[in-house]
Amino acid sequence: MKLNHIIAALSMVLVSSFANASGEHAGGHGDADAIGQPGKAENINHTVTITMLDSMRYNPASVSVKQGETIKFIVKNSGKIKHEMVLGTAKELKKHYELMKKTPEMEHADENMVTVPPGESGEIIWQFTKTGKIDFACLIPGHYDAGMKGTVKVQPEKKKTGVKK
Numbered sequence: 001m002k003l004n005h006i007i008a009a010l011s012m013v014l015v016s017s018f019a020n021a022s023g024e025h026a027g028g029h030g031d032a033d034a035i036g037q038p039g040k041a042e043n044i045n046h047t048v049t050i051t052m053l054d055s056m057r058y059n060p061a062s063v064s065v066k067q068g069e070t071i072k073f074i075v076k077n078s079g080k081i082k083h084e085m086v087l088g089t090a091k092e093l094k095k096h097y098e099l100m101k102k103t104p105e106m107e108h109a110d111e112n113m114v115t116v117p118p119g120e121s122g123e124i125i126w127q128f129t130k131t132g133k134i135d136f137a138c139l140i141p142g143h144y145d146a147g148m149k150g151t152v153k154v155q156p157e158k159k160k161t162g163v164k165k
């Protein structure tokens with residue numbers, strides 16, 4: 001975990017110096033509030049397994065959760081090449097992908113993302129605090145363009161009203 005944080009910190013530094021040079025990618029990986037926040041292991045409501053395929057697809061590519069829920073994603077790579085899952089707004093993912101294309105060697109270790117070597121699995125624990133549609137994608141150059149994308153639909157929490165029989 002500590003090493004992860006160091007890597008995350010380093011990549012933030014790299015990202016911000018790049019942003020200064022190019023004027024792009026301002027705000028780094030920020031905007032986390034728009035999609036929720038890192039979840040705590042003790043608060044996990046559901047576990048969702050997502051398989052990543054060399055056909056540049058996620059299975060399932062669409063996940064539905066309720067507002068406030070903490071989800072543990074088990075992200076399995078059944079392919080023969082590296083894949084990743086990054087949660088974000090569509091806009092943010094697109095921006096980030098453009099940056100990845102320029103610096104493909106860049107590795108990430110933020111809490112809203114996981115990079116998984118072939119045949120292995122990783123996890124993301126995330127709490128979805130806002131309703132709406134959140135995207136996820138594989139930002140490895142070529143993969144995003146090939147359509148390696150998915151969505152998480154965050155539904156409003158059901159109000160307890162009178163139950164009709």
Ligand SMILES: [Cu+2]
Nearest residue numbers: 083084138143
């Ligand atoms: Cu991929």
